[in-house]
Amino acid sequence: MTPIISKLPQTGTTIFTVMSALANEVGAINLSQGFPDFDTPPRLVELVNTAMKNGHNQYAPMPGVMALREQIAQKTERLYGAVYNPETEITITAGGTQAIFTAITAVVNPNDEVIIFEPAFDCYAPAIKLAGGIVKSLELSPPDYRIPWDMVRRLINNKTRMIILNTPHNPTATILQQEDIDELSAIVKNQDILILSDEVYEHLIYDGETHHGMARYPELQKRSFIVASFGKPFHATGWKVGYCMAPAFLMQEFRKVHQFLVFSVNAPIQYAIAEYLKDENTYLSLPDFFQQKRDHFRKGLEQTRFELLPCAGTYFQSVTFNNITDEKDSDFALRLTKEFRVAAIPTSVFYTQGTDHHVLRFCFAKKQETLDKAVDRLIKL
16 A cells, blocks of 8 residues: 555654553553543533433534523623624534634645644644644743743744634643733734634633633634633533634634534533533632642642642643752653652643753642642652
């Protein structure tokens, strides 16, 4: 047979799969991949069961169950003052990653340039490349990982099609501030540049900080795909249900791709989430719930030789290990898993050039006893 010419020749198995598999192999506590080890809310599980018993087991409408889209529209208007038409501007997706891939595929053409900020979630660049686009990456550095807006301005040209943002940011746990919004607004004003805003951790922001999502700012909203997820806030990452919001002219193109990518998404879960969202406390209580875990985990890590980086959002805590070893972060992560049986993610994998700041990322969306057990092992370093 003719050899396959790979469209992603440099791409291997994701680090999340690698580290989770190793953790399982050696019996390590898995703080690498971002999923909870506690149960999905029982009421939500009951609602899914009820939806199944009520016969919602066939194809959902291609854009998603209307009741769920209406709840999303109401939630978005209540939180951010933004109005989205559930008929034409909201689509339910098979998780956030599918929404990101669909948005990029819908509007990025060959040789279009897309700006991303690294460390970047690992699905952005491959999707751009598969669409024939050109990745323009800017590196962010610890401890604050602030966006260098002066460098962004230098990258902008007539080929710039899109800027991809992620707030709260995975893996750095930083969030956009008002000054970032001001800079972004000034840069895209009078420019034909779209924004893809990955906001799957929108409800996981701590210390009373504000979520500066694109829906909050009309001038940014009108050019933005906003991606969100139900897996993160409702402790059900395996359900793979999310959504995308965008102005009708963008959503029209989004759905052209969506219908041939997945067509529609798990029907009973959509009906269940639509009912669950009627109680706003299901998501308004999340910051306190996860901040307690963050604070408990950080207090434990303070007893170790790691240096803690700030954590303003997400359910990830990053640390530096300069006081422990000169090893590469990838080598140290492997040794940490095998010898101390705690799995973490080395953040160099989120940089195109493999930039190594000696930073590891831990997931604290775990039971307290899991976090305590991990800290007990890390103290021995």
